[in-house]
Each structure stands twice: as structure tokens, then as C-alpha cells.
Amino acid sequence: TAPFLASEHQHIRYNPLQDEWVLVSAHRMKRPWQGQVEPSLLETVPRHDPRNPLCPGATRANGEVNPHYDGTFLFDNDFPALQPDAPSPGPSDHPLFQAKAARGVCKVLCFHPWSDVTLPLMSIPEIRTVIDVWASVTEDLGAQYPWVQIFENKGAMMGCSNPHPHCQVWASSFLPDIAQREERSQQAYQSQHGEPLLMEYGRQELLRKERLVLTSEHWLVLVPFWAVWPFQTLLLPRRHVRRLPELTPAERDDLALIMKKLLTKYDNLFETSFPYSMGWHGAPTGSEAGANWDHWQLHAHYYPPLLRSATVRKFMVGYEMLAQAQRDLTPEQAAERLRALPEVHYRLRQK
Amino acid sequence: TAPFLASEHQHIRYNPLQDEWVLVSAHRMKRPWQGQVEPSLLETVPRHDPRNPLCPGATRANGEVNPHYDGTFLFDNDFPALQPDAPSPGPSDHPLFQAKAARGVCKVLCFHPWSDVTLPLMSIPEIRTVIDVWASVTEDLGAQYPWVQIFENKGAMMGCSNPHPHCQVWASSFLPDIAQREERSQQAYQSQHGEPLLMEYGRQELLRKERLVLTSEHWLVLVPFWAVWPFQTLLLPRRHVRRLPELTPAERDDLALIMKKLLTKYDNLFETSFPYSMGWHGAPTGSEAGANWDHWQLHAHYYPPLLRSATVRKFMVGYEMLAQAQRDLTPEQAAERLRALPEVHYRLRQK
Ligand SMILES: O=P(O)(O)O[C@H]1O[C@H](CO)[C@@H](O)[C@H](O)[C@H]1O
Numbered sequence: 001t002a003p004f005l006a007s008e009h010q011h012i013r014y015n016p017l018q019d020e021w022v023l024v025s026a027h028r029m030k031r032p033w034q035g036q037v038e039p040s041l042l043e044t045v046p047r048h049d050p051r052n053p054l055c056p057g058a059t060r061a062n063g064e065v066n067p068h069y070d071g072t073f074l075f076d077n078d079f080p081a082l083q084p085d086a087p088s089p090g091p092s093d094h095p096l097f098q099a100k101a102a103r104g105v106c107k108v109l110c111f112h113p114w115s116d117v118t119l120p121l122m123s124i125p126e127i128r129t130v131i132d133v134w135a136s137v138t139e140d141l142g143a144q145y146p147w148v149q150i151f152e153n154k155g156a157m158m159g160c161s162n163p164h165p166h167c168q169v170w171a172s173s174f175l176p177d178i179a180q181r182e183e184r185s186q187q188a189y190q191s192q193h194g195e196p197l198l199m200e201y202g203r204q205e206l207l208r209k210e211r212l213v214l215t216s217e218h219w220l221v222l223v224p225f226w227a228v229w230p231f232q233t234l235l236l237p238r239r240h241v242r243r244l245p246e247l248t249p250a251e252r253d254d255l256a257l258i259m260k261k262l263l264t265k266y267d268n269l270f271e272t273s274f275p276y277s278m279g280w281h282g283a284p285t286g287s288e289a290g291a292n293w294d295h296w297q298l299h300a301h302y303y304p305p306l307l308r309s310a311t312v313r314k315f316m317v318g319y320e321m322l323a324q325a326q327r328d329l330t331p332e333q334a335a336e337r338l339r340a341l342p343e344v345h346y347r348l349r350q351k
Numbered sequence: 352t353a354p355f356l357a358s359e360h361q362h363i364r365y366n367p368l369q370d371e372w373v374l375v376s377a378h379r380m381k382r383p384w385q386g387q388v389e390p391s392l393l394e395t396v397p398r399h400d401p402r403n404p405l406c407p408g409a410t411r412a413n414g415e416v417n418p419h420y421d422g423t424f425l426f427d428n429d430f431p432a433l434q435p436d437a438p439s440p441g442p443s444d445h446p447l448f449q450a451k452a453a454r455g456v457c458k459v460l461c462f463h464p465w466s467d468v469t470l471p472l473m474s475i476p477e478i479r480t481v482i483d484v485w486a487s488v489t490e491d492l493g494a495q496y497p498w499v500q501i502f503e504n505k506g507a508m509m510g511c512s513n514p515h516p517h518c519q520v521w522a523s524s525f526l527p528d529i530a531q532r533e534e535r536s537q538q539a540y541q542s543q544h545g546e547p548l549l550m551e552y553g554r555q556e557l558l559r560k561e562r563l564v565l566t567s568e569h570w571l572v573l574v575p576f577w578a579v580w581p582f583q584t585l586l587l588p589r590r591h592v593r594r595l596p597e598l599t600p601a602e603r604d605d606l607a608l609i610m611k612k613l614l615t616k617y618d619n620l621f622e623t624s625f626p627y628s629m630g631w632h633g634a635p636t637g638s639e640a641g642a643n644w645d646h647w648q649l650h651a652h653y654y655p656p657l658l659r660s661a662t663v664r665k666f667m668v669g670y671e672m673l674a675q676a677q678r679d680l681t682p683e684q685a686a687e688r689l690r691a692l693p694e695v696h697y698r699l700r701q702k
């Protein structure tokens with residue numbers, strides 16, 4: 001039989017962080033695509049639109065008027081999925097019908113006063129300001145809530161309903177499902193191996209090199225061995241850092257730089273404003289924040305849907321929803337393509 | 352404080368079958384939607400197109416010519432994600448870099464010779480034929496493989512690249528991730544409670560009634576208590592049945608009928624050919640088929656993405672990908688809406 005080649009021979013890989021398997025069938029990129037193509041991006045977002053509720057000076061759904069902010073702007077989501085005061089459903093009467101109380105807060109963070117920029121087109125100091133707000137909102141909401149989920153849905157394809165550059169922050173009274181999985185895995189790894197899972201993982205990837213996309217003094221970006229989305233990446237600090245507020249000023253400046261480089265590469269890949277969902281995971285907060293969370297390592301996940309071009313995405317449907325995630329190119333192939341891309345944004349080059 | 356109302360007060364619910372939690376925030380349906388709308392459906396699929404590789408008499412990518420079939424047609428996928436003979440990646444050298452061999456077979460099953468019909472527009476005997484092939488392909492591939500995943504991606508929105516009515520069958524040498532979760536949960540429930548999880552669950556739903564959509568002599572359709580997708584349903588036999596081939600002729604006829612009713616309701620909900628991914632789960636097969644799998648109950652999951660209309664879907668993005676699934680109406684509200692819909696297809700009514 002032929003020797004094993006990851007790019008030719010399907011196999012399954014294990015995600016030790018989220019305890020999941022993925023089917024890697026890279027030979028599948030050869031099939032023609034006749035399915036849905038996404039609408040091309042509206043390239044004509046106006047810099048300022050007084051009817052856009054995220055713009056400076058605009059009136060929001062609840063009648064409030066936004067300040068004429070000139071940096072970032074953090075405010076309460078007008079349609080929050082989590083509210084601070086929902087009553088409890090009470091005790092469950094059957095093990096198959098379990099419900100629990102959920103309380104929390106949802107905020108929106110505008111990154112910039114202009115609607116026609118995105119993070120990779122912002123300056124390093126502007127990105128640094130966003131990072132500082134991420135840290136402070138984690139600190140503020142984390143005083144009360146055990147989990148503060150910062151996430152950005154970018155692009156209409158990712159369900160983002162407003163082109164103005166922004167992210168969301170949902171803090172909850174419970175540890176969400178994926179946080180629970182990462183907690184269990186990191187806890188188990190630490191007790192078996194005596195060090196944090198993601199510290200050892202980052203070190204290994206630095207040695208193996210084939211999945212690295214970017215490295216800097218304080219950070220690494222890589223396509224994880226177990227990536228599900230075609231160009232998924234993991235952003236990790238080199239130092240053992242449990243939560244965003246612990247980042248030093250130097251680490252924050254360096255983070256702004258590496259984020260700008262990564263997101264520029266993403267935009268350059270298909271010469272489009274690259275859609276994705278991204279989010280930060282760090283040690284739980286709230287009243288248990290003082291417990292031992294040394295098994296946690298801060299990290300961000302980037303999950304971009306595009307597969308072949310600016311308009312052809314990967315669909316996580318049928319087999320993926322009913323059986324197991326499946327990907328069509330190897331993580332190593334994805335990392336190689338991302339590594340090879342320029343760090344200057346295509347829209348700035350064209351000028 | 353106000354008394355708890357599931358439709359007004361967010362809470363979390365537990366999925367005991369797949370060991371996952373979902374955030375239910377039904378008050379969120381009140382927010383306006385300004386995000387992506389899906390392209391309207393091309394209503395003009397030709398009944399026969401000789402260039403469509405799924406049509407009778409058409410030439411496929413590998414040069415093979417389809418027979419002039421007049422019922423169903425089962426053939427090997429020309430771009431299979433799983434092949435029978437892939438070499439093994441060999442032993443893993445580190446616990447964070449685990450890969451394993453994956454072997455299998457991918458097949459495509461055309462439901463009907465015409466491209467312009469879908470299951471709800473087919474006759475009961477025609478649907479019954481599809482069910483018989485589902486049973487026989489499970490038997491055939493299950494002789495060798497431990498898992499035979501039958502799934503249908505319907506609609507361009509669900510990554511379906513061909514409008515011809517068809518499903519897929521992927522058989523694998525491994526138990527996929529979601530099968531493993533359902534195995535663990537059903538096994539644990541049986542050993543704790545002495546009966547299959549889904550048998551007790553179906554019985555409870557028959558008593559509680561509020562999540563039932565359809566019932567027949569041999570089957571139930573309900574919106575599970577822990578549903579994630581807006582109009583997700585679970586299709587269950589009343590009798591304890593472990594796998595599709597065990598279904599009696601009467602159960603198969605009745606299944607054809609209840610499927611037609613369910614899919615007609617789905618199409619009627621937004622007067623569109625309702626997109627979804629669906630699939631069957633039953634006890635593992637292969638060399639261990641003879642072991643005790645009594646904790647398994649056969650079932651089908653339907654996962655439809657639409658939320659508000661034929662063109663506005665639920666996006667499972669940001670919070671859902673990074674933290675936890677979230678839904679915008681209660682399962683009870685969804686069941687009530689589906690129950691109220693007529694069982695005659697809107698396209699037949701309009702004639
Ligand atoms: O096999 P198809 O229909 O070409 O492809 C579709 O279903 C597959 C199985 O769910 C997915 O992996 C693909 O992303 C999707 O586009």
C-alpha cells in the first residue's frame with residue numbers, strides 16, 4: 001500500500017481542547033463546485049450614516065442617542081439574549097427535561113467611529129484601544145459573571161447584521177457549553193501532565209513549524225492540527241496568561257500588530273473583506289475567579305467560513321451536523337497558504 | 352419577581368442525548384432583522400436536464416452513464432470524502448497530535464427520476480421505496496462498517512449543490528463524534544434507569560403533548576425540549592427499534608405517510624421548499640453489530656435553518672460557535688406553529 005500522505009489520504013484528527021474529532025479529506029478539493037455562491041460584498045459602506053444605530057450621534061432602537069465618540073464605544077445591546085434579572089424556571093421534574101436559570105448582560109463594542117473600516121485597516125494604536133476595552137470589560141463584567149464571552153461576527157455571511165466594525169460581549173451566570181469542554185480538557189491535561197495543555201501545544205507547534213502562520217515576540221498564530229474551518233486559526237500568547245486583563249502593555253501592543261497582520265493576510269487570501277466569527281477564551285471569572293485556574297491559557301479562535309474564493313464557502317451541514325466535522329484541505333496546506341500571503345493589505349497596495 | 356414564562360424569560364436547557372446545553376432567549380424574536388437575506392429560490396428546476404449528473408441517462412464526472420432509472424438510483428459518490436483503502440497515518444507521537452485511519456464509502460441516492468419534485472411532493476409508494484433503500488443500504492454497508500450515516504442536505508442554503516431530490520450515505524470505519532456522544536448518553540441512561548433514553552423520552556412527550564407535531568400509529572414527530580434550530584424536529588418510532596432494517600412493512604408505510612405530512616408542514620410554514628439537513632441515527636453496525644445495543648432507539652433529526660421567513664435564517668455564529676447554541680423562540684412555540692399548519696401542500700392547494 002501507498003505511504004500515508006495527509007494531503008491525499010483521508011484520516012481523522014483529535015481536538016484535545018474541545019474533545020472532538022474531525023474528518024480530514026483533502027483530496028475532496030478536487031471536486032467541482034456547483035452549489036450556492038454568496039452575494040458579492042457591497043463595497044460601498046458609507047463612512048457615516050445617521051440611520052445606522054452604531055454610528056456616532058445616531059439614535060438607537062430604544063430612543064437613546066449615541067455620543068459623538070471618536071474612539072471605541074461600548075453600550076448595552078438593545079436586543080439582549082441575556083438579561084440580568086430573568087426568574088428561574090424552578091426545579092426540573094424529570095432528568096430528560098432539565099432547565100436552569102440564565103442571567104447575564106449583552107454589550108456591543110464599536111471599534112471605530114467610521115463604518116467603512118475594519119480591524120486590518122485600522123492603525124495599531126486604534127487596535128490597541130480595542131484590546132484595552134476587551135481587557136477592561138472582561139474585568140468589569142467578570143467581577144459578577146463567571147463567563148464573559150467576547151466575540152466578533154464579521155460579514156453578512158456570518159450573520160452580522162451591521163457593517164459598522166464592532167464586536168459583542170455576552171456575560172453569563174453559567175459556564176457555556178464550549179467553556180465547560182475546554183475547562184474539562186485543560187483541567188485533565190494539567191493533572192496528567194503537570195502543565196497547561198495550550199502551553200505545551202504552543203511549544204510543540206513552534207518546534208514542528210508546519211502549522212505556524214505568524215510569530216512575534218509575545219504571540220503565535222497557527223492553524224491548529226485539529227482545525228475544522230478551512231482557514232481556522234488559533235492565537236496564543238507565548239507567556240502563560242490566564243485572562244485578557246493580565247496582558248502587559250508590551251503584550252497588548254504586540255497583539256495589535258499580530259492581529260493586524262493576521263487579518264490583512266485573511267483579507268488578502270481572496271481579496272475580500274474576509275468574513276469570520278472570532279472570540280476570546282480565558283479562565284472563568286466571577287466569584288470563583290480566585291480559585292486555581294492555572295490550567296487555563298488565554299487564546300482566541302478565528303473561524304472563517306470561506307473555502308475556495310470570496311463567494312464559495314464551506315457548508316457545515318448534513319454529515320457535519322449529524323456525524324462529524326469534515327474538512328477539505330489539510331491544516332498544513334491552509335497554514336502554508338496563509339504564510340505565503342503578503343502583510344500589506346490588498347486595498348492599500350492597489351492605491 | 353415575575354413568575355417564570357419560557358417565552359419571556361431566557362433560560363438554559365439540557366440535551367441529554369448529545370450532552371449539550373442550549374440558551375433559550377425567546378424574547379429575542381422581537382428584534383428587527385437587517386442582516387443577510389437569502390436569495391429567493393429558483394422555482395424553475397427543469398424536470399429533466401441531461402447535463403445534470405443525477406438525472407436518468409446523464410453522464411457523470413467519471414464518464415459513467417446513469418441508467419434510465421424510473422424509481423430510486425443508488426451509486427458511488429464521484430467525489431467521496433471516504434474511500435475504502437486509505438493507508439493509516441500510523442501511531443501518534445504526542446497526545447496533542449492524535450490522528451487515526453479513516454476508511455469508508457460514500458454513496459448518493461436519487462429519490463426520483465424527476466428533478467422538480469421533493470419528498471413532500473412524491474407519492475406514498477414512492478417515499479416508501481426510498482425508505483426501503485435506506486433500510487437495505489444500512490444492511491449492506493453495515494455488514495462491513497460500524498456506522499452508516501444517511502443524510503439529506505436540502506436546498507442551496509444547506510450546501511446542497513444539486514436540486515435533484517437525493518440524499519447521501521457515508522459509511523465509516525469509525526464511530527463519528529456525534530454517534531459516540533449518543534452512544535455514551537444512551538448507554539449511561541440505560542444502565543441508570545433500565546430502559547432506553549428515547550423510549551422514555553417519547554413516552555413523556557406523548558403525556559406532556561406541548562411539543563408534539565404529529566403522531567401516527569407507529570411514529571411521533573416532536574420539537575425536542577432541547578432543540579437548537581428554530582423548527583428542529585425529532586422523528587421517533589413508538590416501538591423499540593434499533594435500526595432501519597428492523598422496521599416492519601406497516602411501520603415503513605406509516606413512516607412514508609408521516610414524513611410526507613411533516614415535510615408538507617415544513618414547506619407550508621413559509622410557503623417555500625423548506626431547506627434542512629436531516630439524518631438517521633441507529634445502533635452501530637459492523638463486526639460488533641451482534642453486541643447488546645438495546646439502549647439505542649432509532650431516530651431521525653431534522654435541522655432546518657429558517658427562522659423568520661423563506662429568506663431569513665438563523666445564523667449559528669459567534670456566540671454559538673464560541674460559547675453555546677442559542678435559540679430565539681421556544682420549542683413549544685415552534686411545535687405549536689407546526690401543529691397548526693395544514694397537511695396539504697401549498698403548491699397543490701394553489702392549483
Ligand atoms: O457532498 P456535497 O453535497 O457536494 O457537499 C455538501 O455536503 C457535505 C456533507 O455534509 C459537506 O461536507 C459539504 O460542505 C456540503 O457542501
Ligand SMILES: O=P(O)(O)O[C@H]1O[C@H](CO)[C@@H](O)[C@H](O)[C@H]1O
Pocket residue numbers: 153158159160161386665666667668669670671677
Ligand atoms: O446579535 P446579532 O449580530 O444581531 O446576531 C448574530 O449573532 C448572534 C450571536 O452569535 C446570533 O445568535 C445570531 O443568530 C446572529 O445573527
